[in-house]
Every structure is written in structure tokens, then in C-alpha cells.
Amino acid sequence: MARLWNRFWNHLSLRARLLLPMAAMVVGALLLGGLALQIVSPEQFENENAQAARSAERVANALNAALAVAGNPPQTLDAFADKLGRSETIAFVPPGTRPQRSAADRHHGNIPAWFTALLKVPELGSTHPIRIGVTHVGDIVFSPDLSPDIEEKWAGFVAIVSSSSALMLLAALSAYFTTGAALRPLAQLGAGLTRMRNGDYDAAIPLAGPPEIRKSCAEANQLAVTLRRLSQDNRNLLRKIVAVQDEERRELARELHDEMGPLLFAIRANATALSDPEAEGPPEPGSPAHGILSAAEALQQANRRVLEGLSPLSVADLGLAASVQTLLRNARSQAPGLRVTSRLDDRLDELDALLSQTAYRVIQEGVTNALRHAHATTMGVAATVNGDQIQLEISDDGTGLPPDLTFGRGLIGMHERVRALDGTLQLVREQGQTIVRCRIPLQNHVAR
Ligand SMILES: Nc1ncnc2c1ncn2[C@@H]1O[C@H](COP(=O)(O)OP(=O)(O)OP(=O)(O)O)[C@@H](O)[C@H]1O
Ligand SMILES: [Mg+2]
Known part of the structure; x- marks a missing residue:
């Protein structure tokens, strides 16, 4: 009862x-x-x-x-x-x-x-x-x-x-109108809290209604100010982490390049010299020197791939559009049966280093994932600048995301980079396509 x-x-x-x-x-x-x-x-x-x-x-x-x-x-x-x-x-x-x-x-x-x-x-x-x-x-x-x-x-x-x-x-009548007057500001307070939950801390909640509710609205506005500051701090921190991460990768790439390059060259040269000092040309196939030489070459290629992954020189040197083209060329050569299409905006090269690097990393991880997990027959990459934001889309017609999807390093890293620049990331399945869609506001990132 x-x-x-x-x-x-x-x-x-x-x-x-x-x-x-x-x-x-x-x-x-x-x-x-x-x-x-x-x-x-x-x-x-x-x-x-x-x-x-x-x-x-x-x-x-x-x-x-x-x-x-x-x-x-x-x-x-x-x-x-x-x-x-x-x-x-x-x-x-x-x-x-x-x-x-x-x-x-x-x-x-x-x-x-x-x-x-x-x-x-x-x-x-x-x-x-x-x-x-x-x-x-x-x-x-x-x-x-x-x-x-x-x-x-x-x-x-x-x-x-x-x-x-x-x-x-x-x-x-008095209760009806009094509650109406109290409920309206409460509804505004609720709407304001919903805006905050969605990350909008700018629109202040109007201070209205009886003093108790006005006080709650004022406190919610204070909360918005604190959350705005924390969110900004968080973004700054993420930006710093991403920058430090990239710096560390570049450092690692430099070390690898400077240490491994000369050593590998020395191995190759010595292997050639070992084979037969009199003979011209490469060592005999099947000979130990030929084995060392092949292993050294494979190691050199692997080193180049690791270096490319760690610090894509191309983004800084060639610009974003050309770097993405190189990435896609490599993808085509790795998966010969895959049809790869791309739509790259002319203004991609006007973006500053941080945004270019972020966009490149997002595309790189999206493409790698499509190659590794999707078993697709076509893959598309689009990078367009619309008004005040850049939109990236990596799509494939493969198997789709698993229902029990757990983010690995790739998607977590992608998400952190995008969030550091106030962007949004979506993983969706639309009309038989798995799409990684990312939007990043240009804000102060149009440098050149
Ligand atoms: N295009 C895709 N098609 C199907 N599944 C995908 C696709 N992209 C991602 N996934 C799924 O999402 C999971 C997480 O991806 P994520 O990139 O975070 O990790 P990973 O690729 O498994 O490993 P790594 O940390 O090396 O990137 C993948 O294991 C895969 O199951
Ligand atoms: Mg991955």
C-alpha cells in the first residue's frame, strides 16, 4: 500500500x-x-x-x-x-x-x-x-x-x-502561479546543466525566481566558470602531452637514424668486402656474405619504416596533402587488391604544424586500421576544410567495428590528439561503410 x-x-x-x-x-x-x-x-x-x-x-x-x-x-x-x-x-x-x-x-x-x-x-x-x-x-x-x-x-x-x-x-490559484514562477527558473537551470554536460560553458543561466533558486542558478554559473577553466587546463595539458609525445618520437627517430644508419652501412660494406675482395659486384647468392647483406638490407628497410612511423618527415617537409598521398601510395602497395580513393582539399597546406601533424596521425591510424582489421575492397580518405573547421573521413566497406569494440592504443591516441585541439571524433557505420569522422576547429591553426 x-x-x-x-x-x-x-x-x-x-x-x-x-x-x-x-x-x-x-x-x-x-x-x-x-x-x-x-x-x-x-x-x-x-x-x-x-x-x-x-x-x-x-x-x-x-x-x-x-x-x-x-x-x-x-x-x-x-x-x-x-x-x-x-x-x-x-x-x-x-x-x-x-x-x-x-x-x-x-x-x-x-x-x-x-x-x-x-x-x-x-x-x-x-x-x-x-x-x-x-x-x-x-x-x-x-x-x-x-x-x-x-x-x-x-x-x-x-x-x-x-x-x-x-x-x-x-x-x-496562488499555488499554481507561484509554482509556475518557481518552475520556470528551475527548467532554465536544468537546461543550463544539460548544456554544461555537453561541454558548453559559455551561456550563463539567468538568475530568476525565488532567492533559493536564484542562489542555485548563481552556483551553477560558478560551476560553469570552474569547469570552463578546468576544461581549458585539460586541453592545454593534452596539447602539451601531444607536443611532448611528438618531440620524443622525433628524438627517438633521430637517435635511431643517427645510430643505426652508419652501423648498417658498415655491415653492408664489410659484408661486400668479406665476400671476395677480388670479385666485382654483389656476393654470390647462398654465400654467408650474401646472407649478411640481405639481413642488413631487410634491417635497413625495417628501420626506415619505423622511422617513418615515428616521425613522418614528410608532414613537415612536404606538407599535409603530399604526405597523405605518400601514405596512400604505401597503402596501395601493401594491399594491391584494395581500391583507394582520396579527396584532399587544396587548403590543407595552409594549416599549422600542430594541426597538420594531428590530421596526419588521425589519417595514418585510420588507414592502418582499415588495412589491418577491415578486410575491405575499397577505402576512401577525405580531408576537407569547411568554413571554420577541418573534417577528416576515413571510410572502408569492410567488416565493420566489432560489437564489443575496445579502444586500443591507436584509437585512444587519435582521440587524445583530437580532443587536445577541441575536436570531435566519431566511429560510425553508415550505408555499409565504416567511417572514422573527425572534425577539428581551425581556430588559430591556419598558419601560412
Ligand atoms: N576500420 C575498421 N574496421 C573494423 N574494425 C576496426 C576498424 N578500425 C578499428 N577497428 C577495431 O577497433 C579496435 C581498436 O582499434 P585501435 O586502433 O585502437 O587498436 P588496434 O588497431 O587493435 O591496435 P593499435 O594500438 O596497434 O592501433 C581494433 O582492434 C579493431 O577491432
Ligand atoms: Mg590501430
């Missing part, structure tokens, strides 16, 4: 939560009022008519006494009856004439029957027999008219009901 009530209550709006108890209070007050009327009214009716009831008894006693000593009792009785008249309250009724109607049975003007029933009007009438000698010649009948009392109570009841209804209406 309590759970059912909780579920019902939890679904009620704030307005309903205010109005429902108010309506319940008014209905409760009316029910209590009705109950009080029912308890108190019968006694009130009796008290108000007690005097008249006693008078009726006294009249009957006086008439019986007068008839007992009268010379001509019937004449005395007639004269008395005439004098008394046929008033509604105390009357002389000869035997066999109209039956008494109870006060509750009477019709009381426009008062609804349920109200009369609610009052529990008591039977206050009384009958006092009149005798001449031992003969019953009629009755003094007391039948009070309770209509004025009932009407008075009805008027009071109507006044209470209408004033409490009017009060309830006023309270309801």
Missing part, C-alpha cells in the same frame, strides 16, 4: 502535490463540519423549543382544569378552541381530525432533503389529551415549526461552504 502510494506520489507534478492536500483539507473540513452539525443540531432544536413545549403542556392542564369546574364544559371548550385559533404550533384538535405531521417530514422551502436528513431533526411534537369528565374530547397538539431554525443552519452551511471554496480557489 505504502509502495503504491509512493509510486502515485512520485508521478505527481509539483502543482498537483500542492493542490491535492489543499483539496483534501477542504473536503475534510466540510465532512467534519457536517458531522459537527449532526451531533450538535438535535440538542439545539430541543433547547430552542423546550419553552414552547412546556407552554403546550400548561395550556392543556389549564383547559382540563377549566373544563372540570365549568358549568357548560362543551361551550367552554368551543370558546377556548376558538380563542386558541388553529396556530401551527399549539392547537386544539378534535379526535379523528388530521394526523400530525412530524417536523422532519415538513417541506422546508428550498432546503435540500439531504441537508434536513443530515441535521437529524428530532421529533419534538407532543399531544396532551383534553377530557370532559372521562370523555376524551380532543387534544392540545404541540407541533413546532422548525423551518426557521433549519433555514438558519442551511444559510450558515452555505456561507461556510462558499467561503471555504472561494478560499480554496484563491489558494489554488
Whole structure:
């Protein structure tokens, strides 16, 4: 029961939560009022008519006494009856004439029957027999008219009901508009928090509504300021990490190049010299010197590939567009069956070093992933500059991303680089194509 009530209550709006108890209070007050009327009214009716009831008894006693000593009792009785008249309250009724109607049975003007029933009007009438000698010649009948009392109570009841209804209406209107005025700023606060969750910290939440809500809005705005600063710090940090990472890779590439290059050259030269100092040309195939030479060449090629991966000289030297073309040429040679298409914007070479490097790394990882994981027949690379952002798309018609995709170093690195430049990265499957879509704002990155 309590759970059912909780579920019902939890679904009620704030307005309903205010109005429902108010309506319940008014209905409760009316029910209590009705109950009080029912308890108190019968006694009130009796008290108000007690005097008249006693008078009726006294009249009957006086008439019986007068008839007992009268010379001509019937004449005395007639004269008395005439004098008394046929008033509604105390009357002389000869035997066999109209039956008494109870006060509750009477019709009381426009008062609804349920109200009369609610009052529990008591039977206050009384009958006092009149005798001449031992003969019953009629009755003094007391039948009070309770209509004025009932009407008075009805008027009071109507006044209470209408004033409490009017009060309830006023309270309801006031609650309705007050909650409306409080809910509007709350809705704005909610919208502001949603904007913050989406990373928009610039639009301030208007300070409106009652002081408590205004304070919450002001605190949410403060939170936005703090989050904006933290987000900026975070981006700066990411930028630094990316820059340090690239610097480290360049350093590593330089070391590898400078250390390995001369050594490999020495190995090759010595292997050639070892074979046969007299002979011209390369050593005999199958000879140990030929083996050393082949291994040295393979090592040299592997070294070149590692160097290219670590620090693509081409981006700095050739520019982004030409570097991507080189990358795609290598991809074609690695996967001869793959159809590779590209759409590269002319303005790619106007981007500064950081953005060029980032864009290159994103394309490089996207292409490597397509070659390694997709088993595709076509692959497309597009890099376009649209208005104030660069958009990169690497698509393939391969197997698609696994349902339980977990980011490896490649996608994590790609994501970090893009985030460092305020960009967004999406991995989607659209019309049979796996697409890595990345957008990076140009901001201050158009250098040349
Ligand atoms: N084009 C694609 N088609 C299908 N699956 C893909 C594609 N690109 C990425 N994936 C999936 O996403 C996973 C994560 O890629 P990610 O580049 O992060 O790691 P990785 O390529 O496995 O290893 P590495 O860290 O060397 O890049 C991959 O293992 C692969 O399952
Ligand atoms: Mg990868």
C-alpha cells in the first residue's frame, strides 16, 4: 500500500502535490463540519423549543382544569378552541381530525432533503389529551415549526461552504502561479546543466525566481566558470602531452637514424668486402656474405619504416596533402587488391604544424586500421576544410567495428590528439561503410 502510494506520489507534478492536500483539507473540513452539525443540531432544536413545549403542556392542564369546574364544559371548550385559533404550533384538535405531521417530514422551502436528513431533526411534537369528565374530547397538539431554525443552519452551511471554496480557489490559484514562477527558473537551470554536460560553458543561466533558486542558478554559473577553466587546463595539458609525445618520437627517430644508419652501412660494406675482395659486384647468392647483406638490407628497410612511423618527415617537409598521398601510395602497395580513393582539399597546406601533424596521425591510424582489421575492397580518405573547421573521413566497406569494440592504443591516441585541439571524433557505420569522422576547429591553426 505504502509502495503504491509512493509510486502515485512520485508521478505527481509539483502543482498537483500542492493542490491535492489543499483539496483534501477542504473536503475534510466540510465532512467534519457536517458531522459537527449532526451531533450538535438535535440538542439545539430541543433547547430552542423546550419553552414552547412546556407552554403546550400548561395550556392543556389549564383547559382540563377549566373544563372540570365549568358549568357548560362543551361551550367552554368551543370558546377556548376558538380563542386558541388553529396556530401551527399549539392547537386544539378534535379526535379523528388530521394526523400530525412530524417536523422532519415538513417541506422546508428550498432546503435540500439531504441537508434536513443530515441535521437529524428530532421529533419534538407532543399531544396532551383534553377530557370532559372521562370523555376524551380532543387534544392540545404541540407541533413546532422548525423551518426557521433549519433555514438558519442551511444559510450558515452555505456561507461556510462558499467561503471555504472561494478560499480554496484563491489558494489554488496562488499555488499554481507561484509554482509556475518557481518552475520556470528551475527548467532554465536544468537546461543550463544539460548544456554544461555537453561541454558548453559559455551561456550563463539567468538568475530568476525565488532567492533559493536564484542562489542555485548563481552556483551553477560558478560551476560553469570552474569547469570552463578546468576544461581549458585539460586541453592545454593534452596539447602539451601531444607536443611532448611528438618531440620524443622525433628524438627517438633521430637517435635511431643517427645510430643505426652508419652501423648498417658498415655491415653492408664489410659484408661486400668479406665476400671476395677480388670479385666485382654483389656476393654470390647462398654465400654467408650474401646472407649478411640481405639481413642488413631487410634491417635497413625495417628501420626506415619505423622511422617513418615515428616521425613522418614528410608532414613537415612536404606538407599535409603530399604526405597523405605518400601514405596512400604505401597503402596501395601493401594491399594491391584494395581500391583507394582520396579527396584532399587544396587548403590543407595552409594549416599549422600542430594541426597538420594531428590530421596526419588521425589519417595514418585510420588507414592502418582499415588495412589491418577491415578486410575491405575499397577505402576512401577525405580531408576537407569547411568554413571554420577541418573534417577528416576515413571510410572502408569492410567488416565493420566489432560489437564489443575496445579502444586500443591507436584509437585512444587519435582521440587524445583530437580532443587536445577541441575536436570531435566519431566511429560510425553508415550505408555499409565504416567511417572514422573527425572534425577539428581551425581556430588559430591556419598558419601560412
Ligand atoms: N576500420 C575498421 N574496421 C573494423 N574494425 C576496426 C576498424 N578500425 C578499428 N577497428 C577495431 O577497433 C579496435 C581498436 O582499434 P585501435 O586502433 O585502437 O587498436 P588496434 O588497431 O587493435 O591496435 P593499435 O594500438 O596497434 O592501433 C581494433 O582492434 C579493431 O577491432
Ligand atoms: Mg590501430
